[in-house]
Amino acid sequence: MPSGPAAYPISQHVLDNGLRVLVSPDHGAPVVAVNLWYDVGSRDEEAGRTGFAHLFEHVMFQGSANVASGAHIGLLQAAGASVNATTWFDRTNYFETLPVGGLDLALWLEADRMGSLLDALTEDNLNTQREVVKEEKRQRYDNVPYGDVMQRLNSLTFPADHPYGHTTIGSMADLDAASLADAHAFFARHYMPNNAVLSVVGDVEVDDALARVERYFGGLARGDAPPHPPRDVLGPLTGTEREETSADVPAEAVYLAWRLPARGTRAFDALDLFFGVLGHGQTSRLHKALVRDAEVAESAGAASTGLIGGNSFGYAYARARGGEDLAAVEEALVAQIDRLEAEGPTDTELKRAKAQYERHWLHELSRVDSRADALGEYATLEGDPELVNTRMAEVDAVTPDDVASAVEEWFGSDRRATLLYRKAA
Amino acid sequence: MSTPSTSGPSGRSGWHAAPQPDVAAPGAWSFPEPVVSTLGNGIELVCFDLPGQQVVSAHLVLDTPLNGEERELEGVATIASRTLDEGTRNHPGEEFAEVLETEGAGFGIEVSLSGVQAVLDVPVSHLEQAFALFSEAVTQPEIADADVARHVQIRLAQIEQASANSAQLASTAFRESVFDPDSRASRMSGGEAESVARVDGASARRFHAERFGPAGASLVLAGDFGGLDPQELAERWFGGWANDAQVRTPQEVAAPAPRRQVVLHRPGAVQADVRYGGFGIDRLDPRWPAASVATYAMGGAFLSRLNAVLREEKGYTYGVRMSLTPLRTAGSFAIGGSFRTDVLADSVRLARELADVRERPFTAAEVADAVTYSTGISPLRYATADGVADQAAVNRLVGLGDDYVTRNLAELRAVTPEAATEAYTSLIDVDALTLVVVGDADVIADPLRELGFDDLEVVRPEG
Numbered sequence: 001m002p003s004g005p006a007a008y009p010i011s012q013h014v015l016d017n018g019l020r021v022l023v024s025p026d027h028g029a030p031v032v033a034v035n036l037w038y039d040v041g042s043r044d045e046e047a048g049r050t051g052f053a054h055l056f057e058h059v060m061f062q063g064s065a066n067v068a069s070g071a072h073i074g075l076l077q078a079a080g081a082s083v084n085a086t087t088w089f090d091r092t093n094y095f096e097t098l099p100v101g102g103l104d105l106a107l108w109l110e111a112d113r114m115g116s117l118l119d120a121l122t123e124d125n126l127n128t129q130r131e132v133v134k135e136e137k138r139q140r141y142d143n144v145p146y147g148d149v150m151q152r153l154n155s156l157t158f159p160a161d162h163p164y165g166h167t168t169i170g171s172m173a174d175l176d177a178a179s180l181a182d183a184h185a186f187f188a189r190h191y192m193p194n195n196a197v198l199s200v201v202g203d204v205e206v207d208d209a210l211a212r213v214e215r216y217f218g219g220l221a222r223g224d225a226p227p228h229p230p231r232d233v234l235g236p237l238t239g240t241e242r243e244e245t246s247a248d249v250p251a252e253a254v255y256l257a258w259r260l261p262a263r264g265t266r267a268f269d270a271l272d273l274f275f276g277v278l279g280h281g282q283t284s285r286l287h288k289a290l291v292r293d294a295e296v297a298e299s300a301g302a303a304s305t306g307l308i309g310g311n312s313f314g315y316a317y318a319r320a321r322g323g324e325d326l327a328a329v330e331e332a333l334v335a336q337i338d339r340l341e342a343e344g345p346t347d348t349e350l351k352r353a354k355a356q357y358e359r360h361w362l363h364e365l366s367r368v369d370s371r372a373d374a375l376g377e378y379a380t381l382e383g384d385p386e387l388v389n390t391r392m393a394e395v396d397a398v399t400p401d402d403v404a405s406a407v408e409e410w411f412g413s414d415r416r417a418t419l420l421y422r423k424a425a
Numbered sequence: 426m427s428t429p430s431t432s433g434p435s436g437r438s439g440w441h442a443a444p445q446p447d448v449a450a451p452g453a454w455s456f457p458e459p460v461v462s463t464l465g466n467g468i469e470l471v472c473f474d475l476p477g478q479q480v481v482s483a484h485l486v487l488d489t490p491l492n493g494e495e496r497e498l499e500g501v502a503t504i505a506s507r508t509l510d511e512g513t514r515n516h517p518g519e520e521f522a523e524v525l526e527t528e529g530a531g532f533g534i535e536v537s538l539s540g541v542q543a544v545l546d547v548p549v550s551h552l553e554q555a556f557a558l559f560s561e562a563v564t565q566p567e568i569a570d571a572d573v574a575r576h577v578q579i580r581l582a583q584i585e586q587a588s589a590n591s592a593q594l595a596s597t598a599f600r601e602s603v604f605d606p607d608s609r610a611s612r613m614s615g616g617e618a619e620s621v622a623r624v625d626g627a628s629a630r631r632f633h634a635e636r637f638g639p640a641g642a643s644l645v646l647a648g649d650f651g652g653l654d655p656q657e658l659a660e661r662w663f664g665g666w667a668n669d670a671q672v673r674t675p676q677e678v679a680a681p682a683p684r685r686q687v688v689l690h691r692p693g694a695v696q697a698d699v700r701y702g703g704f705g706i707d708r709l710d711p712r713w714p715a716a717s718v719a720t721y722a723m724g725g726a727f728l729s730r731l732n733a734v735l736r737e738e739k740g741y742t743y744g745v746r747m748s749l750t751p752l753r754t755a756g757s758f759a760i761g762g763s764f765r766t767d768v769l770a771d772s773v774r775l776a777r778e779l780a781d782v783r784e785r786p787f788t789a790a791e792v793a794d795a796v797t798y799s800t801g802i803s804p805l806r807y808a809t810a811d812g813v814a815d816q817a818a819v820n821r822l823v824g825l826g827d828d829y830v831t832r833n834l835a836e837l838r839a840v841t842p843e844a845a846t847e848a849y850t851s852l853i854d855v856d857a858l859t860l861v862v863v864g865d866a867d868v869i870a871d872p873l874r875e876l877g878f879d880d881l882e883v884v885r886p887e888g
Contacts, residue, residue: 029454029804029805029808030453030804031805070728070737073727073728074726074727077727078793078797078798079448079797080798080799080800080802081798082802083727099804101448101450101452102448102449105446105447108443108445108446115440116440116442127740128737128739128740131739131740131741132737132743135741135742135743135763135765138763139592139743144591145586145589249589250582250588250589251582251586281522282510282522283522283523291575292575298582321582348527352523352526352527355526355529355551356529358548359531359546359547362548363546366477366478366479366808367805367808368805368808369805
């Protein structure tokens with residue numbers, strides 16, 4: 001594998017209130033990316049309050065002591081920023097990228113809501129955002145074919161009370177049940193400088209950027225850092241879970257799911273490459289066998305999702321070509337899985353999976369905004385933003401033996417959960 | 426919406442914020458300037474040297490407007506293009522993709538009404554090897570019968586998937602309703618089911634043989650080339666490409682269709698997808714800068730007139746947008762979003778009210794915000810090799826010129842509130858817009874008629 005670009009400079013600091021700050025100068029363009037990772041995701045939600053971390057992400061745009069409702073995005077867009085936020089199992093992140101002359105505004109806005117969100121939060125704007133989130137759920141999950149697949153696979157892969165037993169969007173009933181008091185409690189519990197990582201990447205100097213961060217965030221008080229759910233490791237599935245559902249979908253489909261080891265481990269990296277060989281791209285085993293050769297599927301693939309709380313998640317799927325019997329498609333899928341498990345990836349396949357990883361990784365780091373996000377991600381979840389500079393070498397170092405032993409421990413068609421998605425009669 | 430207090434006890438700690446900081450004027454920025462030259466066979470070579478961009482992006486832009494497809498075989502451009510990497514003379518069958526992916530390269534195609542692009546993204550360390558394969562895929566593909574047949578089936582399945590998706594169905598139906606049926610623009614770029622089903626190996630190979638060639642083609646290369654000479658590389662792998670049989674078709678001028686109001690019935694749908702708009706302009710229309718400023722203020726910004734009411738005040742939708750969709754000549758515009766079924770009619774009523782600016786012209790503040798936004802996001806949008814190459818390719822496909830981005834930003838800065846309002850009203854007559862709704866007609870059709878959409882058609886699924 002060729003050497004990547006020179007290492008990105010990363011300057012790490014911790015404010016007195018516990019806020020971790022990462023500054024990485026890049027003078028390629030007169031822009032700066034500001035990215036704030038809060039260490040709270042759907043895995044931190046309590047029973048009966050699913051979807052809360054994500055609902056709260058919306059609430060964070062409803063104003064704070066010095067910012068009117070909706071003005072956070074309004075002010076930043078008017079300064080030339082692209083702005084957004086996302087919620088996932090392991091995180092909630094807030095970010096904006098803008099001409100560097102707007103850095104102070106971005107920091108001020110982020111600090112104001114970290115310090116004083118509850119001053120502005122009312123029953124009214126909570127209710128409105130609850131409706132917006134319910135529309136988001138309808139638009140992205142309930143009103144699209146196969147929209148509930150991820151929720152079903154999660155439920156099959158993890159126990160209902162497991163941190164990963166439900167998806168970030170949550171349930172309508174829980175969203176309806178969220179009260180203003182819940183919102184206050186959630187903020188008080190999770191939103192504080194010592195539960196966050198702030199990354200600043202772009203056309204800045206380290207000392208100057210730090211001074212600005214200190215000016216806006218330094219006055220925030222430390223809170224009691226929340227405990228996270230235990231990172232107990234669950235073993236592989238036993239292979240007995242099966243579910244069948246039907247809906248108005250254009251093609252029948254079969255999905256298989258696995259429990260995998262947590263990210264940040266050699267075993268996960270090995271399995272991530274293995275899933276790439278199995279189902280990523282047109283040279284993958286599944287595409288070649290099911291789509292190209294046997295022509296029983298219109299599409300087929302596999303992927304893994306790296307998570308930090310004890311286990312990750314992997315899945316494979318095939319969507320049946322018209323008229324194909326779904327049982328036969330499942331059989332063909334399982335046959336490829338058994339074969340790859342038995343013989344392991346060839347050297348060329350492993351090399352190819354690494355080469356594809358390299359391109360995606362270099363591309364990810366080529367923009368200041370996604371680089372800032374990667375810094376926050378590795379600092380928050382794995383405790384070390386320098387991993388951004390060493391990841392490629394780590395992945396490159398995965399050997400066929402690593403893959404074989406990870407597969408032996410975690411993978412196999414007898415350790416899967418199965419979801420059959422049929423057309424409604 | 427609530428008005429937060431400007432002082433008062435904090436939730437946690439007696440938070441005292443600094444005063445709201447000013448925003449310093451953005452630094453100067455302009456779109457990178459390429460080095461443009463011509464290969465031996467006439468292909469235009471467009472090179473952007475972008476230090477630090479380790480993933481090189483190559484776009485081969487072909488002058489193959491889709492109005493050059495035979496009507497009976499529409500979709501053949503897409504099928505032929507999708508088959509390019511299914512095997513070449515030197516690397517038959519799946520061997521081609523295997524060697525290409527082993528180089529860490531990604532190969533893709535983009536088909537738009539103005540032409541086809543073949544795209545390669547690859548770490549510069551693998552550029553040399555991957556570029557040879559890129560050239561093979563474009564100039565010597567096998568396009569085997571079996572591969573074409575499979576891609577036809579996959580495309581037909583995609584069409585089915587798209588029509589099962591409310592938002593995609595709404596967009597397709599809107600395009601069909603806004604453009605005259607004689608315009609290629611009225612139908613999907615990838616072809617409709619009926620014509621796609623007719624495509625076979627022979628017709629796909631013929632399309633490649635007649636339409637792929639150096640005449641009118643451009644090769645865009647962007648990235649950090651390290652020690653490589655992109656000019657030499659391009660000449661070596663594309664400079665010798667010839668096609669005496671190449672046929673070219675002039676780009677069509679899209680034409681409008683009469684106004685239409687229609688509900689596509691989806692029984693029991695929990696939301697309805699709306700497209701509310703009409704026939705529009707392209708980027709070379711003198712009104713373009715002012716119209717894009719106005720559209721941003723109406724439905725582009727988060728606090729746009731539409732989103733501030735329909736999302737932030739009412740909670741009717743996850744988001745509503747108004748956008749301009751330019752073609753090479755003419756285009757369309759639409760207000761679009763998904764709305765809860767029981768508030769659909771009220772959403773359309775409010776959208777129609779808000780979209781009417783005759784009594785509420787655009788303000789200086791709205792115009793200023795739109796201009797700063799467009800100016801501010803450009804450096805990020807064009808920060809990567811693929812971002813730059815993609816825009817340079819579009820500049821060629823629709824005839825904009827290499828200075829388009831920089832020129833457009835300068836023109837935006839000159840837009841006045843009066844010009845924004847004038848451009849908007851010259852394009853958008855709220856009483857004459859086409860309305861396409863995909864949703865539960867049993868619930869939404871009557872309330873829409875009560876709003877005055879008297880000619881509303883309801884299309885029910887067959888069976």
